[in-house]
Amino acid sequence: MSLNYLTPEFKVLRDYDKCINCKVCMRQCANEVHSYDEDLGKMVADDYKCVNCQRCVVMCPTHALTIVKHPQVFRENANWTYDAIRDIYRQAETGGVLLSAMGNDRPYPIYWDKMVINASQVTNPSIDPLREPMELKIFIGRKPDKIELDENLNVKTKMPPQLTLNYPIMFSAMSYGSISYNAHASLARAAKELGIYYNTGEGGLHKDFRKYGPNTIVQVASGRFGVDREYLKTAAAVEIKIGQGAKPGIGGHLPGEKVSEDISETRMIPVGSDAISPAPHHDIYSIEDLSQLIYSLKEATDYKKPVGVKIAAVNNVAAIASGIARAGADYIAIDGFRGGTGAAPKRIRDNVGIPIEFAIASVDSRLRSEGIRHTISLIAAGSIRSSADIVKAIALGADAVYIGSAALIALGCHMCQQCYTGKCNWGIATQDPNLVKRLNPEIGYKRLVNLITAWGHEIQEMLGGMGINDIESLKGNRLMLRGIGMTQKELDVLGILAAGE
Amino acid sequence: MKTIDAKDMHYKDLNEMIKELVNSGEDVINLKNVNGQRYIGDNLNGNTKINIEGTPGNDLAAFMDGLTIEVFGNGQDAIGNTMNDGSIIVHGHVGDVVGYGMRGGSMYIKSDAGYRVGIHMKQYNDKVPVVVIGGTPGDFFGEYMAGGCMIVLNLSNKKDIVGEYCGTGMHGGVIYLRCNDVEDYKLGKEVIKEEATEDDLKEISKYIKNFSSYFKYDYDKIMNHKFIKLHPAGHRPYGKLYA
Ligand code: SF4
Ligand code: SF4
Numbered sequence: 001m002s003l004n005y006l007t008p009e010f011k012v013l014r015d016y017d018k019c020i021n022c023k024v025c026m027r028q029c030a031n032e033v034h035s036y037d038e039d040l041g042k043m044v045a046d047d048y049k050c051v052n053c054q055r056c057v058v059m060c061p062t063h064a065l066t067i068v069k070h071p072q073v074f075r076e077n078a079n080w081t082y083d084a085i086r087d088i089y090r091q092a093e094t095g096g097v098l099l100s101a102m103g104n105d106r107p108y109p110i111y112w113d114k115m116v117i118n119a120s121q122v123t124n125p126s127i128d129p130l131r132e133p134m135e136l137k138i139f140i141g142r143k144p145d146k147i148e149l150d151e152n153l154n155v156k157t158k159m160p161p162q163l164t165l166n167y168p169i170m171f172s173a174m175s176y177g178s179i180s181y182n183a184h185a186s187l188a189r190a191a192k193e194l195g196i197y198y199n200t201g202e203g204g205l206h207k208d209f210r211k212y213g214p215n216t217i218v219q220v221a222s223g224r225f226g227v228d229r230e231y232l233k234t235a236a237a238v239e240i241k242i243g244q245g246a247k248p249g250i251g252g253h254l255p256g257e258k259v260s261e262d263i264s265e266t267r268m269i270p271v272g273s274d275a276i277s278p279a280p281h282h283d284i285y286s287i288e289d290l291s292q293l294i295y296s297l298k299e300a301t302d303y304k305k306p307v308g309v310k311i312a313a314v315n316n317v318a319a320i321a322s323g324i325a326r327a328g329a330d331y332i333a334i335d336g337f338r339g340g341t342g343a344a345p346k347r348i349r350d351n352v353g354i355p356i357e358f359a360i361a362s363v364d365s366r367l368r369s370e371g372i373r374h375t376i377s378l379i380a381a382g383s384i385r386s387s388a389d390i391v392k393a394i395a396l397g398a399d400a401v402y403i404g405s406a407a408l409i410a411l412g413c414h415m416c417q418q419c420y421t422g423k424c425n426w427g428i429a430t431q432d433p434n435l436v437k438r439l440n441p442e443i444g445y446k447r448l449v450n451l452i453t454a455w456g457h458e459i460q461e462m463l464g465g466m467g468i469n470d471i472e473s474l475k476g477n478r479l480m481l482r483g484i485g486m487t488q489k490e491l492d493v494l495g496i497l498a499a500g501e
Numbered sequence: 502m503k504t505i506d507a508k509d510m511h512y513k514d515l516n517e518m519i520k521e522l523v524n525s526g527e528d529v530i531n532l533k534n535v536n537g538q539r540y541i542g543d544n545l546n547g548n549t550k551i552n553i554e555g556t557p558g559n560d561l562a563a564f565m566d567g568l569t570i571e572v573f574g575n576g577q578d579a580i581g582n583t584m585n586d587g588s589i590i591v592h593g594h595v596g597d598v599v600g601y602g603m604r605g606g607s608m609y610i611k612s613d614a615g616y617r618v619g620i621h622m623k624q625y626n627d628k629v630p631v632v633v634i635g636g637t638p639g640d641f642f643g644e645y646m647a648g649g650c651m652i653v654l655n656l657s658n659k660k661d662i663v664g665e666y667c668g669t670g671m672h673g674g675v676i677y678l679r680c681n682d683v684e685d686y687k688l689g690k691e692v693i694k695e696e697a698t699e700d701d702l703k704e705i706s707k708y709i710k711n712f713s714s715y716f717k718y719d720y721d722k723i724m725n726h727k728f729i730k731l732h733p734a735g736h737r738p739y740g741k742l743y744a
Binding site: 090091093094095096097098099220222223224227228229232253255256264268269270272273274276278282283292295296299300301302 | 578617670673
């Protein structure tokens with residue numbers, strides 16, 4: 001390694017009393033941290049290369065390894081932090097834009113954690129979900145202005161196309177290319193098993209996964225990778241990707257070295273070619289243009305499939321959402337500034353966009369005040385970490401949520417935030433066949449099914465506690481929330497009262 | 502052969518009729534009095550020939566996978582959006598973002614084209630989209646172009662054969678301009694400019710032949726001119742951007 005000013009971020013501690021020189025760590029670490037020193041007759045580690053992905057820690061048969069934050073410190077400085085200095089060294093060396101992955105990790109307030117959920121006491125008694133029916137099923141799509149019945153009380157009104165979800169949860173867009181074949185296989189199979197949907201992202205649909213079509217949402221982004229008749233025909237719904245929370249205003253870019261044979265076939269571009277999908281769709285400069293693409297896709301799918309639009313949560317999200325509803329979209333997915341990604345410029349990830357909590361509340365309020373809330377479903381995304389976050393999102397006004405990072409964590413992701421390096425030791429954000437096979441989709445899909453089933457039970461219990469037996473009755477029911485430790489302005493934007501009020 | 506009078510028809514009704522005919526294997530459909538109806542030919546496949554009299558609206562032949570559409574008039578925006586196969590012949594001029602993300606098939610425009618023609622055009626294996634423009638296109642011609650072949654003939658001998666930002670972000674495919682030279686400032690920095698060789702011209706001769714026969718031009722007259730070839734410097738235009 002050439003001389004640079006960087007110091008290691010992590011330190012690998014090896015308990016030599018436990019280490020049996022089995023070299024498992026050496027084989028498991030794609031970052032080549034561990035090696036066997038023949039002269040010393042023992043395992044050694046190059047701390048510089050460690051990204052703290054925990055793979056070796058988990059795999060070491062004698063539990064001899066611990067990774068710690070490197071004890072080496074700069075002189076204490078609250079302003080010039082270790083991160084700030086380190087970033088400057090890296091840029092001074094390379095002249096490049098800093099990359100990062102997964103979601104914004106800066107210590108911004110997390111508004112989910114400043115909201116608490118109501119429960120019934122004495123009056124309007126709570127419901128026991130173990131004994132009584134508790135509905136979690138929801139429908140994504142435009143709802144008619146009114147329902148008309150014929151004389152036999154059958155519904156006469158023609159319903160616009162809907163997606164039926166057994167849980168108010170879907171797996172958000174992650175492309176084949178940003179994540180592995182086995183990760184996609186796990187997501188697709190879990191979606192089918194659960195009666196929900198996964199999203200291909202903008203990298204096309206692998207031919208092996210066409211069988212999961214009825215549980216698949218396909219994306220159409222500016223690069224149009226893999227978009228053809230078959231793609232549109234196979235999908236249950238089509239999503240136009242305008243933006244994502246981790247990098248509002250920034251497009252997708254899969255570097256050529258990741259475009260392998262298989263990815264090339266799925267994206268329909270040559271091997272080794274950069275896959276660029278810039279943030280602006282250069283055919284969409286207005287709501288009218290967006291509407292044109294929405295209807296182009298509806299025509300292409302015979303008006304039988306919902307067409308949604310995904311945007312990042314930004315300052316004017318409410319006005320934009322209103323435009324999208326009026327443009328004819330069946331759902332809008334809003335991705336908050338903590339949303340994950342396989343690669344994003346670090347400064348964008350950490351500084352652009354707004355929290356999803358505010359975005360849902362203001363979009364829901366705006367659409368209600370304009371009398372068009374029923375014309376569009378609202379999907380919240382951008383770091384949903386638990387069933388409680390989901391209950392809060394729905395109470396703020398969402399119909400359902402998209403989970404991405406949480407799903408990957410269920411598959412084994414340890415949040416090392418190095419997805420863009422392509423060396424994910426957990427077989428998720430990589431195309432290296434030796435790493436990909438570490439993720440067994442047989443096990444992966446079951447872990448996802450477990451997670452969503454568990455969250456489903458928890459949501460039912462929280463609903464029951466509130467005396468509600470249908471998730472639809474929670475939607476936009478902000479009286480079920482109270483805020484703690486927020487300013488009056490924040491409470492107002494969220495449209496909730498303070499605890500005790 | 503079937504004829505539809507599209508006068509005062511909503512695009513949805515018109516397209517439904519067309520779709521039915523195409524799916525039933527109709528060989529020729531004549532559309533009369535077309536006046537701005539969008540999405541004609543959207544996501545259709547088959548071998549039908551559609552003749553259009555009038556001006557079809559935006560997104561003509563979007564996602565199209567087969568078919569031949571001949572427009573006896575002008576076209577509007579976004580013709581051939583994400584088109585996969587088939588061919589389009591327009592006896593007039595066309596609007597903006599024509600051939601967006603086009604992945605296969607061919608498009609012949611007799612006269613001029615608007616801004617952002619052929620952006621995100623791609624090719625994969627045997628699928629190589631082709632666009633031939635008899636007049637000249639506007640700015641951002643071939644922006645982000647990733648594959649395929651576009652040819653500009655400038656038969657009306659305009660001063661500027663392309664607008665500005667031609668081939669910006671180009672990382673695949675090839676552009677031929679029938680001219681003696683094109684100013685460097687008009688080209689994206691990712692583009693390499695050189696004179697087309699004999700072999701290059703042989704490569705495009707079949708497209709020029711098609712063009713000449715569709716619009717009744719003298720093939721030899723068109724070919725008896727210097728062509729400039731633009732191709733990308735690499736497949737990784739932004740490879741060195743990151744730390
Ligand atoms: S990068 Fe991961 S596998 Fe390698 S030493 Fe660090 S924690 Fe262990
Ligand atoms: S997906 Fe892999 S590379 Fe990305 S954060 Fe998780 S463990 Fe790290």
